[in-house]
Amino acid sequence: MLAINPQSSSRKLIPNLIPCSVKHSGPITIEQRHWNPQETHKPTAYLRGRKLQGKKVRLPSGYRGYVLEKTTEMLQPEATSADPRESRDEQGEERELQGDVHIMGVKAQFEEVMVWAHEVVPEDDDPYVRGIQDWINLADAVSSRAWTTLLESRADHT
Template identity: 40%
Template sequence: MISIQGTPSTTVASKANILPCSIKYTGPASSSRHLWDPTSQPSPETGANNPGAETHTAYFRGRKLAGTKITIPDGYQGHVLTTSDLPPTGTHQREVLQIDDEQGEEDESGEVAENAQWASASWFSDIIVWGHEVVVDKAQDGVVKGIDEWIGMSQILNGYSIDDK
């Protein structure tokens, strides 16, 4: 069983960003405005159809990024989860347990514990998905489609629909 402790009232709000690159560190990082200073402006494509839509622009290590904001629907919240028993991955080497089976072969065990305790470190109400130079195509981007599919699956599994309110 997986247990999540903490609620938005006990955690801080944060800004979620999904970058089009891989960063092999998940620990704390000191940031400053000259390293990450995104700007936003009204989206020219949407016009009167969607007046609240914005495009975001940022530069990361000299490369231009264009962002699309994905708003989490009413009734849902995003959370940044942590575990208290594991250090951040930037300083933690994964331990692999070697077990000899009956044929003398070795098995690797790296499974999640049956009773995992997670804590909400922060929460967010929207996510900015960044693309190289241009905004991501919502119909083709795996992250955007994945978020929509998770919300749809949650509604099916829990018998809950935002439209039912």
Template identity: 35%
Template sequence: MPARAIQKSKSHQGPLVPNLLPCRIHRDGSVDASGRYWKPVLKDGKKIAYFRGRKLYGREFKVPQGYKGVVLLKTNRVLPRENQDRYAGHEDTADIEENEEEQETGILEEKATFDNVMVWGHEVLVDKEDVYVRALEEWVGVAESIHSFAEEKSDAALGGEK
């Protein structure tokens, strides 16, 4: 997989709340999301919206502390070669093994950030068992596993000889 660098977009929208809807739309591109099509309301303490005639109930879930939600756009731009080693954390190119193939570092644009995600259920209020909610929580668990380091235990703690 090619390396990617994230750069803030010139058209950054700031903080927003993404909506996960229980539907599939076979369309790429922008849409006029005017009040005619999407107008969530708060009724009896519940978020309710109608989408294409279907009643949806929404529940907001917070991004865990220590994490940041980001909306990214893949671009065809490439990070200039002189910035790639610095971005990858290399002080100089001597840190890179000679036999390692040089890869281009593609650029992802940060379009917006978010601290909460609104998950909508069709005719029901979603709970922790919802597939989207579980996927978000499991992704955080995987991220913590691959980015954490196990502490080394001494031989004595493992029952070894002194």
């Protein structure tokens, strides 16, 4: 399981989704000659001689994106109690035992993503643009359903 430490960074950036596959997993020195997008009415960049055009995809109001980094920190388990009733949730059901919880550090935050495509500005049906929208819709559905379920369960107990 993962936990996020939101205090680790407040730096803001715009991540780039680039239509390419990089077969390298080590560090590199970034230079202006390798990646230097031009901000115009149609953002344009060149990567290894290939022209890319970009489109900013804004996250909806109330949403925030994070760039996370794995840390070696672990979330400390809550102190156990001798009272067996405290190992049950509000409905009296036993809580699921949770394994190790690794803490992820926040490297940066973002409110929009730049999606790039070869030669043309990405349209709304672009797989990356659609993928971002699908994740937002899924998150909204899950959190809305969870919130509704929580409110209903609390109303039943009053």
